Amino acid sequence: MSARLKALLLVLPLIVFLGLFFLWPLWMMIATAVQGGTVRLAFPQTATAIASWDGAGPPPASLQAALVRDLRTDTPQERFGDAVRTLNSQQAGFRTLLPRTARAVREAGEADAFDLVALDPRWSEQGYWLALKRSMPAYTDANLLAAVDLKRNDEARIEPVEPDFAVNRAIMLRTFVIAGQVTLLCGAIGLPFAMLAASVTGWKRNALLIAVLLPLWTSLLVRTAAWLILLQDTGLINQTLRALGLIETPLSLIYNRTGVLIAMTHVLLPLMVLPIYASLIAIPRNLMPAAAALGAAPLQAFRYVLLPLAMPGLLSGSLLVFMVALGYYITPALTGGAGDQMISSVIAFYATGTANWGMAGALGLFLLVPTTVLYILYGRLSRTPLVQT
Amino acid sequence: MSSVSRPGGAAFNAVRLAFAALAVAFLLLPLVAILPLAFTDSVFLVYPISGPSLRWFGALAESQAWTRAIVNSLIIGSGATVVATVVGTLAALGLRRELLPFSGLLRSVFLLPMVVPAVVLGVGMQILYARMGLASSYLGVIIAHAVLCVPFVLVNVASALASIDPALERAAASLGASPVKVFRGVTLPLAMPGILTGAVFAFATSLDEVVITLFVAGPNQTTLARQMFSSLRENISPAIAAAAFIIMILTFALLLAVKGASLLQGLRKKQRVQPSEA
Numbered sequence: 152m153s154a155r156l157k158a159l160l161l162v163l164p165l166i167v168f169l170g171l172f173f174l175w176p177l178w179m180m181i182a183t184a185v186q187g188g189t190v191r192l193a194f195p196q197t198a199t200a201i202a203s204w205d206g207a208g209p210p211p212a213s214l215q216a217a218l219v220r221d222l223r224t225d226t227p228q229e230r231f232g233d234a235v236r237t238l239n240s241q242q243a244g245f246r247t248l249l250p251r252t253a254r255a256v257r258e259a260g261e262a263d264a265f266d267l268v269a270l271d272p273r274w275s276e277q278g279y280w281l282a283l284k285r286s287m288p289a290y291t292d293a294n295l296l297a298a299v300d301l302k303r304n305d306e307a308r309i310e311p312v313e314p315d316f317a318v319n320r321a322i323m324l325r326t327f328v329i330a331g332q333v334t335l336l337c338g339a340i341g342l343p344f345a346m347l348a349a350s351v352t353g354w355k356r357n358a359l360l361i362a363v364l365l366p367l368w369t370s371l372l373v374r375t376a377a378w379l380i381l382l383q384d385t386g387l388i389n390q391t392l393r394a395l396g397l398i399e400t401p402l403s404l405i406y407n408r409t410g411v412l413i414a415m416t417h418v419l420l421p422l423m424v425l426p427i428y429a430s431l432i433a434i435p436r437n438l439m440p441a442a443a444a445l446g447a448a449p450l451q452a453f454r455y456v457l458l459p460l461a462m463p464g465l466l467s468g469s470l471l472v473f474m475v476a477l478g479y480y481i482t483p484a485l486t487g488g489a490g491d492q493m494i495s496s497v498i499a500f501y502a503t504g505t506a507n508w509g510m511a512g513a514l515g516l517f518l519l520v521p522t523t524v525l526y527i528l529y530g531r532l533s534r535t536p537l538v539q540t
Numbered sequence: 541m542s543s544v545s546r547p548g549g550a551a552f553n554a555v556r557l558a559f560a561a562l563a564v565a566f567l568l569l570p571l572v573a574i575l576p577l578a579f580t581d582s583v584f585l586v587y588p589i590s591g592p593s594l595r596w597f598g599a600l601a602e603s604q605a606w607t608r609a610i611v612n613s614l615i616i617g618s619g620a621t622v623v624a625t626v627v628g629t630l631a632a633l634g635l636r637r638e639l640l641p642f643s644g645l646l647r648s649v650f651l652l653p654m655v656v657p658a659v660v661l662g663v664g665m666q667i668l669y670a671r672m673g674l675a676s677s678y679l680g681v682i683i684a685h686a687v688l689c690v691p692f693v694l695v696n697v698a699s700a701l702a703s704i705d706p707a708l709e710r711a712a713a714s715l716g717a718s719p720v721k722v723f724r725g726v727t728l729p730l731a732m733p734g735i736l737t738g739a740v741f742a743f744a745t746s747l748d749e750v751v752i753t754l755f756v757a758g759p760n761q762t763t764l765a766r767q768m769f770s771s772l773r774e775n776i777s778p779a780i781a782a783a784a785f786i787i788m789i790l791t792f793a794l795l796l797a798v799k800g801a802s803l804l805q806g807l808r809k810k811q812r813v814q815p816s817e818a
Contacts, residue, residue, distance in 0.1 A: 154639055161634030165627045165650060165690065173653055173687050176664030183667055344563050347556060362564045368795060369571055370748040372765050373784040376772055377570030380577065380781070385586045387573055417570060449552075478657025480751050485772050495659040495751075502663045503754060512667075515660040526655045530648055 177519070184295060184512030187288040192509075193234035194221040198287045201280075210280045218283075219265045222249075222256040229506065242282035248273055294513035299323075319497065323517065326493040329411065329483070330476035334423075336416040337472045341423030342465060346457065348424070349431035360428075367421040375482050378414040379405060382486070410486035419476060423468035426533065430464030431457075467533035474525040478518060494518050571788075578785035580778050596782040606783065609767035615678065616763060617746040620685035624742045627686075628693030629735055633727075636701050647694075654691040661687070662755030669756055676758025684752045689742035696741065700734020701727075733802035740794045747787060 191198045200217035204210060231253070238245040248271060255270050267274035296302055296309060300317035304310050311317065348359040366374060381387050382404040389401040404410055434457075442452035480495035494514060502511035577585055581593030600606040631650065635643055653661070665684050666675070674680035704727065712722045750769045757766065768783045 154637070158634040158637065158639040161630045162640065162646065163634075165631035165694075166646075168623075168627050169650065169653070169687065169690065172665070172668075172683050173656075173661070176661060176668040177656070178664075179667045179671075180660065180664035340563060340566070343559060347560055359560065359564070362567045365571060366567050368744070368791060370744070370765070370784070370787045370791060372748055372750060372768055372772075373574065373787055374570055376768065376780055376784050377574040379772065379776060380585050381570060381573055383585075383776070385584070387569075387587050390587065417566065420567065474655065478659060480657075480659050481769065485769075495657060498659045498663060499751075499754065502659075502666055508663065508667050511663045515657075515663050518657050519660050522655060522657055522660075526648075526652070 180508075180512040180515050182512075183508045184510075184516055185290050185292065186509070187286075187291045189230065189233040189509075190237050190283070190286040193226050193230050194218065194283075194287070196221045197283065201284050201287055202289070204280075204284065206281055206284055209275075209277070214280075215267050215274075216265075219256055219267070222253045223261075227506070238282060238286055241286055242278055244273060244279070245282070248279070294509040295516070297510060298513040298517055319514065322492070322494055322497055325491075326477060326495075326518075329408075329415070329491070329493060330473050330479075332412055333415045333419060333476045334469050334473045336412060337420050337423035338465060338469055340416070341420055341468060342427055342461065344420075345424045345427035345431055345464070346461065348428055349434075363421045363424045366417065371418060371481060374418055375414055375485050378410070378417065378486060382410055382413065405486055406488045408487070408491050411483050411491045414482050414486045415476060415479060418482060419472045422471045422475065426467040426471065427461055427464035430467075431461055434460050463533070467529065470525055470529045470532065474522055474529065477522055477525075574781055574784050575788070577778055577781035580781070583777065585776050585778050585781060596778040599779050600782050600786075603779075605762070605767060606764075606779070609762050609764045610786070612761055613747055613764040616681050616685055616761065617743045619678070619682035620689050620746040621739050621742045623682065623686035624689035624693050625735065625739045628690045628738060628742075629697050629731075631690075632694050632697035632701060635698065650694055651691045653687050658688075658749075658751035659755075662752045665752060666755045675756065676761065678761055681753060681757045681761045681763075684756050685746040685749055686742075688749060688752065689745045692741035692745060693735075693738035696734045696738035697731060698734075700731045700737075704730045733798070733805065736798045736801070740798045743794060744791045747790060 186192075187198070196217040197214070200214040204214055231249075235245055235249050238249065252267065252270060252274075256265055259265055273279055293303070297312070298319055300312050300320045301309050302312050344359070344363075348356055348363075351359070383389075384401040384403070384405075386404075388404060389398070392398045392402070404413070438456055438460075439452055442456045443449070447455070477493075478495055479493055480499060483491055483493050484496055495518065498511050498514045498518065501507045501514065573587075576589060577587075578596060579592050579594065580589045581591045581595055582589070600610075634640070635647060640646065665680075669675040669680050674683070708730070709722050709726050712726045713719070717725060747763075748765055749763070750765045753761070753763055753766045754769075757763070764783060764787065768780060768787075771777070771780055771783075
């Protein structure tokens with residue numbers, strides 16, 4: 152067996168595994184986001200059958216049979232209702248016709264030949280079937296548009312949704328703002344911290360590094376819970392400030408933006424410190440003394456020697472922190488208020504709260520694309536690996 | 541940055557020391573602050589602790605929801621660790637010599653689960669599982685966790701493999717060992733610390749995972765982290781600190797065991813090498 156074939160066989164299980172359970176789900180999420188609407192979801196077999204009907208002649212028996220099969224399957228009540236509403240807006244009458252037909256089909260049992268027209272003569276009218284066909288486009292941009300607060304009006308022109316429903320853009324903007332703020336805070340603490348760690352030796356350096364690694368190895372949930380406890384009104388921070396006489400009434404540090412920023416900065420700080428540190432210890436140790444010997448003041452040496460050399464690390468760290476922060480869900484959900492939720496929480500709401508996978512997928516796409524772009528950028532720019540061990 | 545003394549050096553050093561102290565406090569305070577609260581006898585998660593007590597661990601042990609969550613976490617964590625370690629280690633071995641076209645691309649794709657927002661993957665998995673009939677099953681949760689764990693195994697095993705001197709394997713082969721023997725006698729033992737570290741990180745990742753679990757697990761598969769997440773949203777009781785204590789101890793114990801073992805191995809190797817050097 153050639154070495155190459157052996158290598159392929161070794162890698163193959165992971166390719167199959169991630170293909171099946173990582174890339175395929177992502178693909179399905181994107182597909183769900185652009186697949187034609189609620190009616191299609193409620194009547195999947197009809198959707199397939201109706202695609203091959205040209206809409207001119209009478210609906211073929213196979214199409215009628217597909218609709219019967221769809222009505223027999225146990226569609227969630229909510230989804231069925233959504234579909235009926237959409238259809239009724241296309242063709243008045245579906246509101247009574249569909250529930251009635253569904254009831255009759257279920258009562259008739261498994262006998263395959265069910266005569267729709269005999270049950271209700273409306274099923275012989277072309278208009279109903281055409282409306283069904285119109286409501287089942289293969290692809291739609293409705294979810295993608297809705298994700299950025301747009302919709303198509305009756306003339307199929309794109310227009311903004313009513314201001315009362317336009318919330319997604321604001322939440323996306325907020326997501327980027329929070330991720331940016333956290334990145335800035337991490338940089339402001341992380342850069343001097345990494346410089347400090349690189350400038351000392353022995354136990355001092357080890358202590359500083361362990362202080363960064365310990366949180367990294369600690370459960371995210373535990374760290375978030377810890378901040379919840381520390382920042383609450385009766386928490387250690389407020390107690391200490393009160394005991395020192397600095398404040399009278401407790402500061403509200405939690406369930407608002409302050410809490411989110413503190414907790415997220417703490418969680419992501421190691422991802423900033425480690426790349427900067429890695430780029431700093433690669434610098435020859437005698438550079439700064441050399442700069443000093445050549446007459447550079449400490450600040451000058453810092454500005455023109457150390458900072459440029461720390462830049463690649465700072466850039467990698469910033470990209471990493473920003474990229475990871477964009478997708479945060481747990482920490483804002485626990486430490487933030489209603490006005491601090493990020494895009495992930497909206498996605499989770501659509502997926503688990505209302506089972507509207509089309510919307511969840513569309514919003515997910517708006518999160519997946521920037522993250523992937525940042526990852527590619529990170530791969531291009533950075534030589535520090537993604538995981539530190 | 542050097543020990544060269546200069547005017548204002550003392551003030552500069554004071555600032556550095558203050559900054560270091562504050563930053564270290566910021567990093568470590570949360571970890572240190574939550575642990576003692578697991579042993580409070582109060583019903584509130586506040587300092588000062590009025591008296592030491594194990595009542596909250598007792599509360600966890602008595603609550604069916606918590607014990608079940610702990611058992612689930614162990615089942616799902618072990619399952620995910622085994623799956624991720626096996627496929628991850630195999631892939632790291634396959635990628636080792638960069639024999640395949642697009643090795644670099646493959647590696648980047650294999651690390652993607654760490655980068656893709658958990659919520660996004662969660663939505664996709666929920667849709668996929670609904671169709672495959674894996675929703676609310678142990679197998680489904682184990683697979684989903686394993687996907688997130690694979691990158692950690694891959695990175696650790698790859699770095700262990702990279703540090704193996706190829707001369708050792710060539711020497712074994714030239715002495716007549718079959719490829720299988722070389723692998724079992726030389727490569728595998730040398731890569732073992734990396735594999736174990738990867739496995740520990742995989743287990744820790746599964747133990748801490750909440751988001752994907754929210755999407756794919758049913759009420760029967762509630763994990764410790766998931767249970768902790770919902771309790772944090774409902775009411776903050778010291779039971780949470782006790783659960784956090786369990787998570788932290790489990791993670792650190794495993795990490796210490798692995799790091800300690802590889803450290804010991806390194807020491808023993810040194811002892812073995814020294815006589816021949818003398």
